[in-house]
Amino acid sequence: MDPDAVKSTLTNLAYGNVMAAAARDLQKEMVAKDKAQASKVAYDEVDLDELMDDPELEKLHAERIAALKKEVEKRQEQKKKGHGEYRDVTEGEFLGEVTSSELVICHFYHHGFYRCKIMDKHLKTLAPKHVETKFIKVDAENAPFFVNKLGIKTLPCVILFRKGIASDRLVGFEDLGAKDDFSTIALENLLIKKGILSKKKKDEDEDAESIRRSVRSSAYSDSDSD
Template sequence: MDKSLENQLVNAAKTVEQQLDEQIVRLDNLDSDDLKALREQRLRELKDLNSKKQEWLKNGHGVYTELAGEKEFFEVSKNSSNFVCHFYRDSTVRCRIVDMHLKILAAKHVEAKFCKINAEKSSYLTQRLRIMVIPTIALVRDSKTKDYVVGFSDLGNCDDFSTEILEWRIARSGVIEYSGDLMQPPDVKRKPRSSQPQKTIRGGNGSDDDDIDLDD
């Protein structure tokens, strides 16, 4: 494992442990007898959740990584119930914007696996998933593609959208947990979108609303 990735995993694990410790401290400070049972139940839930988070981290969650190829895409979709995959192209500037946000979200949402894959080297996948716009983020749950974030049209049609609005958009598919209002996007400052056209992949048919089973 490369040093940078190892450091990211260590930092993600520390964040998870810190969050758990903070919640336990808050619960320990409840001194009402009436809340004793609730506190004990919540502590059990937190410990169970922490076990899940540690298992997710062992499975490579918590960091944003690049898939080596199409075979690995299917392996991840089987091993991780919640999977966020960015189809990118090196020559597309907006893909680097997506990379920046997904790296932040990967560390925050260890319940999902965040990856990217080179669309130009994944012709079978792009055709099977009907991906024609780059960047496109495929949102996979239980080995089924549930949704797609296509370009920036759902993110305010601007290049300077916030990480929060992408988080909200991904959460609407159910692949990450979200404490806010899924019916209302977070307020963000938006700048007019530049005139640069979205990149397309030859042979794509566009995305639709039907789930695509990756086990077929």
């Protein structure tokens, strides 16, 4: 076979392969461009003004704002009643405190008892986190009438009130492993289990701030924050 003919044939084959590869690359580029253009068109077709004017969305937004405002009002009312803090109350104040809120945790303590101080520390931590429940404490020495009436014989004694009625109690640390080193979370979970505290999905401070932001934004109906 003529060497020049063979060389010409190989050259033609190589050129053909290059052209085929170039054609494939061009085809891929065109397909990708078409997809990007289609995606852009689909996005451009979404009219945000029409979306914001959707009556169903407006209704949902209004319902959400109303619920948040109601929650804020409820929290403010609870704080007026002493929720959100752990307070010392006298025997004369005790009855009014436990009957003015639906959920109340009352710690009967003795100021000289070490275990009462441990319970104090944990309840003080939980009070601002669980605004739905009132946290109070009473010096047992200065409240003999209610100590006798409630049958309190061991301190610390934490009594759980629902609508003014003593429904459950924690005596000493029996329900917490009978040890002094139990955690605040362990006490919190026990009180949630007993139904006197609500289970939290997120930190109370973050939730309260979210409510405040939503209510503030609703006050400016023409603003972008809506």
